[in-house]
């Protein structure tokens with residue numbers, strides 16, 4: 001792994017002129033992306049000729065660099081969504097549109113203690129770590145060792161090193177020690193209802209549970225299991241659809257393609273022990 005230059009306060013440097021160690025995303029005239037890590041004296045070989053890293057080092061972000069065949073490439077540091085969409089994966093990742101919903105409706109705040117399962121490819125973990133900040137903590141469980149390896153590689157590559165406030169455990173969330181309480185819990189796994197006993201006993205009163213499931217049958221099983229536990233507010237369920245638009249001159253219209261379905265989102269809040277869940281007639285909107 002090539003390490004990125006680290007800033008003591010913020011992890012890898014994410015602004016200012018390009019420096020050795022920076023990850024750079026090049027975009028060619030057809031909009032294709034290529035990713036490289038800058039190293040003095042090295043070249044990046046494209047099908048339109050080589051690009052010297054030294055042409056980029058010291059240049060401002062947003063510069064255009066020419067390849068040996070005079071093809072222009074736009075150079076920017078990848079944003080977290082760019083990184084997530086390009087990351088190598090074992091398990092399917094949570095897409096940026098859903099990660100944003102999870103952080104907002106899961107109310108993942110700076111300083112929060114978050115418990116997550118499964119870590120999968122580590123995509124959501126990157127967003128959770130950013131949201132809790134240096135004073136918070138993310139504890140991730142991943143039952144499959146091969147998926148955990150992807151998570152470690154992806155998180156370390158994004159942050160430039162293993163974040164001190166991240167704890168990845170290779171194992172079943174069901175075996176979690178409930179004495180290690182959490183303010184927020186996010187479940188992205190096949191059968192989240194199976195771990196609800198440990199989730200109930202780990203989440204603090206008022207804490208938020210976020211569930212992320214791909215099918216309606218999983219959604220039904222999860223919501224009914226939560227109601228049966230009788231220690232939750234009424235589950236809120238929704239999905240997010242983002243429709244990109246083509247906007248050039250007067251040709252302003254929706255793009256022909258979109259990511260239509262990823263998964264359903266669910267939130268519920270932990271009630272204090274001994275409280276009977278109130279019946280809610282009308283649900284607040286998730287707009």
Ligand SMILES: C[S@@+](CC[C@H](N)C(=O)[O-])C[C@H]1O[C@@H](n2cnc3c(N)ncnc32)[C@H](O)[C@@H]1O
Pocket residue numbers: 091092093094117118119120121122123124125141142143144147171172173174188189190191195
């Ligand atoms: C869809 S992936 C998670 C993707 C991840 N959220 C991301 O954004 O990269 C689901 C993961 O849950 C893991 N898993 C399933 N059951 C689990 C359990 N009981 N405890 C821990 N991990 C579990 C699976 O091995 C799988 O890697």
